[in-house]
Structures are given as structure tokens and as C-alpha cells.
Amino acid sequence: MQQTSAITRNANEGSEIAIHAGNVTHIFGSDTDAQQVTALDDISIDVFKGELLCLIGPSGCGKSTLLNIMGGLIDPTRGDVQVGAAKVAGPMPHDVAFVFQESALFPWSTVVDNVIVALEFQGVPKEERSARAWNALEAVDLADFGNHYPGQISGGMKQRAQLARALSLETEILLMDEPFGALDEQTRMILGEDLSVMLSKTDKTIVFVTHSLAEAVFLADRVAVMSARPGKFKEIIEVGEGHPRDPDFMLSEKFGKMRNDLYGMLHDEIRKAVDGENAQT
Amino acid sequence: MPIDGENRAAKAPADGASGAIAFGQAPGESWLRTPMATRLGVIVLIVLFWEFGARIYNDADFMAPATQSFVSLLEITQDPEVLTAIYDMFWQLALAFAMALFSGLLLGMAVGISRPTYRTFFPIIMMVYAFPQITVLPLLVLLFGIGPAIKVVFGFTHGFFPIIVNVIAGAQNIDPALLTAAKSMGATRSQIYRRIVFPHLVPSLFTGMRLGMTATLLGIILAELYATRKGIGYFTSFYAESFEPQNLFALVAMIAAAAIILNELLRRAETRFGRWRG
């Protein structure tokens, strides 16, 4: 299991770095805690501007933790993170927007109000909020449901609403934590294709956490494979396809080979993670 | 729905630190920082506040500090009439609760077992439950006088409803597949009651019992306070009117403590018997 430096395997040398994570270690629980856990162990990675980087790994490998650290929601035990030139010390609502798997839309507000309140939190002037919100909803084809409550719309629509909200904030960086994880496969496919199209139209930098190998290969410019806990980077693979991705890409030999490579890398790690769980119980 | 207590299971750490787990804290953690210590601290603060506040207020007719009340606790429990009053309250409580439990359980099972009986009688039960019983207390006193009868009756009418409502809820929640399976195996009606319905009800029954105990006690105390001649209610009025606040405080504190202990016991029983529910 080698710690692969982020620089050697990519062809983006010379591109601007959007996020830099340096020697990040994160430990949950204090030293006296019987349940202390090392989530991340001295990892470093650079995310380049305009790329979609996928984080993939077995359960509990720390990928969500890493994402939260990148976005300033968690302070790492050791190490530092930089977004652009600035050191990360807390949430950065103007630079980073999150999309989560669950519990992200407020059930007590309508869809459009959810977007408007996000703009309010960010500090957008009152007069602009409504227009921006409706524009964002139109961009994801949800304008007809703006006045519905989250409880009244489907899972796929909820995630689209979350995406609209994140887009309305007009941040450079999007951090997405298994956004399609709770959805059925068909919805996942469609939303993935839509995301790829969107990527081709903007120069947003996206870090995308997923469990799905196919999703990783289909969406990513680079895929960073993490080991079982404590998390370290095992490999970083380049996909080398442009955006928007042709849905037929999934049928190609290249796709199949990459997916199989990922499977090979991950299989042992997944075994380790599951055995680790069994050992604890 | 107010939340009910915490998980009291204190996990003993394996490091063998003696005395460290007495307050449920982790090894190495000072006992001063546990919630238990905070609670004790708050109680101590309240008692101190009581003590000094009473002394500052300094009106012996209306206020008695904690220490004095504690001393009078020892005194009043020497008084045979007070002891009789306490004893009476407890046996009335036991009798009323037993009646409420017996009738609540039987009628609850009868009503809860089938959908038609549930839909017929449950709305009526809820209607009567919502009726403010205190309004008929004077009427009941006209009927039953001011002896022990009214206390037992009023305790019963209060305790009955939480029990029957919870038993019905427990019975209604039985998976119909279980009943069908039993019938297909040839179980008689009484067997179904004994082997399936009753065990399934037990956790709900304990919830009902806990709430019912509080309600029964409430009914008895209400009757006591209204229809006083002898008994706890009598003594509370007596001490108040004869300006012996320390005795009154002592008496009230004693009953409050008893109520808390009873409730705790029933809550633990409820947790223990409700374990299979997860």
C-alpha cells in the first residue's frame, strides 16, 4: 500500500490548485477514550481547478471526514488545508458549497425558500435573492416545484433542489458527499449525466465522494482511492475523458477496464474494513 | 411528549480503577464533571437557597429553613396520628391501584383485542378520559362521604384510564399474522389470550402502570385535600393553619420523595420488561 504523491500521476501539472490538503491527520476522541479512532493518517492531496476529483474507498475510510475538513466543517487534528491562497479555518460560504446525502433540505420551508435562506446565510442582498433562487431552480428543471415542500417531492428531486441551492451560491468549489447514494440506480444515472453536462459548462471544481465504482469512473477526471481506516491514499487514477461524458462511455472497453482496476484495488481494502468491523463486535 | 429519563446502564470500564465508576464517568474523568454530580449540586444549591432564603425572610409563621424542616420530619413521624395518616394513604393507594390495574387490564384486553370493539369503545373511553374529573369530586363526596371510600374511589377513577388506554394500545399493535398463525394451529380463545395477547401487552402495561400509579396518587391526594377530616390532607391544612410551616414542608417533602421513588421503581420495571421492543 503505497502513499502515492498527488503530483506524479496527473497531467494537470501547471494548473492552479483549488484545494491543498497537507499532511492531514484526524483522530476522533481523546487519548483516554476507549473508542478513539484515527480516521485519516497523514494524507496529502491537491485538487486542481476545474477538475472533478472522486474520493472512493471502503466504508469508514474517512472520505466524508476528509471532505468535511476540506470544507472547513471540521478542524483536522494535525495538518493544514488551503483553499486557493487562504488557510482554511472554518466554513467558507463564499468559496465552498456542500451537497449532502440526507437531511439537507429544511422540511419546514418550500423548495424555493430553502434556496433563498441559503442566499440569506451567505449574505446576498435581499432584493437579489428571489431572482437568483428561481434561476437556480430553472437550471435544474425544478421551477415547477419551487413552491412545494420537500416532503412532497421525490428523492431525486430533493437532490436536484440541493444542487440548485449549491449552484445558486455561485461558489468556485462544490463538495459532494455521496449525493446520489440514497437514490435508485436509474435516477443516479440521469443525475450523473446531468452533472457531467453542467461541469462542461462551468469551471467549477468538484470533489465527489461515492461508493459506486461506475459512478466514479463515469464522472471523474481523477479518482483517488483510499485505503481502509485509518485512511491513506492508495492510488490516484486519471480517467482522461472530456466533459460532457457521452452516456455510451459506460459501454466502452476503457470504462470497463478502469472499473475493474478500481475493483481490484478496492476489494482488499473492503475486506479489511469488514474484518475490522467484525473484530470490534 | 416529555422525554423520559436517560439510559441508566453504567458501563464499567475494564481498567480496574476503583471508585472511579461510582458516578458513571469514564476512567480518568473527574467525578465532579458527571451529570450526576451536577444534579446533586443543583439539589444542594436548592437546599442551601431554601435554608438561607428562609432565614433571611424570617417569618416563622410562613417559612421554615431546610434544617428545621428536616428536624420536624423526625418529630412528626413520631406523632401516631400522622403515622396513621401516612399508613392510610399507602393502603388506599395500593387498593385503588389494584382495582385500576385489574379492571384496566381486563377491560383493556377485551376492547383492544378486536378492531370492531376498539372502534366502538375506544372513542368513548377517550372522551371520558378527557373529562375534568375534579369537577365531580364534590358530587362524589356527597355520595361517599369523607372517609377512606372517597379516596379509594377517586384514586381508582384517575388510575383506571392511563392503564386501559395503554393496554388497548398494546393489544391493538399485535401483528395479525401472529393471531392467524395461532388460530391455524388450533389455539383456543383462552390460549390466545394467555400465550400471545398478554405477553405482547406487557411493555405497554408497564407504561400504563407507571402513569396509572402517578394518576392514582394524584386522585387520592386531591380527595385528601378536599375532603379532610383526618389524613394527609387534614394535616397539611392543620400545619398551615396553625402556622407550623416546618411540619408542612416536612410532610410535603416526604410525600414527594415517596412519589419519586415509586415512579422510579416502575420506570425501571418498565425498561426491563420492555426490552424485547428494542
Next chain:
Amino acid sequence: MTDSKIRIRLIQVSMFAVIFVAWFIATETESVSNLFLPKLGDVATDFRDLIGSGDAWSPLSVTLFELVVAFFNAVVFGTSIGYLVSRSKFLMRAFEPMFSSMFAVPLIIFYPLALLFFGLGPGSKIAIGSALGFFPVVLNTINGFGHVDAGYMRVARSMGAKGFPMFRRVLLPAALPIILTGYRIGFILCFLSIVGGETIGSFSGLGHQIVFYAESMLTSMMFAYIIFIVIIAYILNSLVFYLEKKGNYY
């Protein structure tokens, strides 16, 4: 209506009818003394007089006054203390079980203390009503604010929310349904404990009216007042249930 629904309604209605008829027969034939169970006609007449003459409004206003003040106290103290406790996991672990245990005591036993301090006037009823109404409010406020889904807070934080906007846009709406339930239960307890207090020791209010007429053996007027209180209770309860539902977004 389906067959079984009709049958159910029939049984329910006939139960009331039986009670009604039995009462009627018992009281008209005086097999039960009219001092215990008055004639239905007398009760109806007295009830009509009660409403018409306006004699009920004075005790009603006393009771309502006590209720409003007591509920106000319960809400103000319960909500503020509940919110403060909810801000720290430590405080929650300490106080939630404590308040819960205190709530298990029939707090009406402290009523003699209230009578001692405040006498027989509205003060003692307000005191006991406030005390009883306080607990469901504080417990539900702690629960509501203290157990807001962490996911909502995390999302809001990532978008730059903190301080007052976080409270107003996330904490409060998330907690509101549970808090409103606490208000409803607190309100009902205020009402019951106040009427109870008026029954046990008072010279005014609706509860006192019942005692007065009972002791004067004017039982038909007493029944009229019982009906009056039940109607008032029903109106208040419906109002409170309605308000609670309005704040509920689920």
C-alpha cells in the same frame, strides 16, 4: 357509511341513550334522591339561567385570568430555561432526567404551600398552575431544541449561518412542533390544576362555584356548572389543539 360503521355508531349512541334514560327514570321517580342526582329538567333550566343571567361570567373571568397568568409564567420560564439547558449536552444530561422525575410527582401536594403563601385568592391558583404547566413546557423545549437533526445544522453552518440567523432559520422551526406540543400539554395542566385549586380552597372561580352549590345541596345548579366547565374545557382544548396543528409542518 358502511355497515360496520353504522353498527358502531348505533352502539355508541345507544350507550348514551341508556344512561340518559336511566337517569331520567331514576330522578323522575325519585328512586335516587334528587339531592344526589337532580332532575334533567332542573339541570337544563339552571344551565339556561346560568348563561342567560350572566352569573357565570364573573367566576369564569376569575378562572380565565388565573389561567392566562399561569400559562404565561409556564411558557416564559419553561421556554427560556429549556432553551438554555438545550445549549449544552452536559446540562441536558443533568437536567432532563431531573425535571422528568420532578414531573412524576403529583405536584398538587405543594398546593397547601401555595395556600400558605398566597392565601385563598387567585395567587395560589396562579402559583400551582404555573408550577404544573412549567414542566411539560421545559421538558419539550429541551427536547425540541436539544435534538435538532445535526444534518440541518451542518448544512446551515456550511452556508455561513451562525448566531441569530441560525436560531431563527434552523433551530426554531425545527424545534417548533415539539415545543408547541409542550405548550398544549402545559395549558391543559394549568387549566386542570387551577380548577382543582379552586375546588380545594378558594372563594372565587369556577371550581369554587361547584363546591359552593354542592355544599348548599343545590345539586342541579352544581351540575349546570359542571356542564359549563366541560364546555369551556372543550373549547379551550380545541383551540389549543388547533394552534398546535398550525405550527406543525409534517
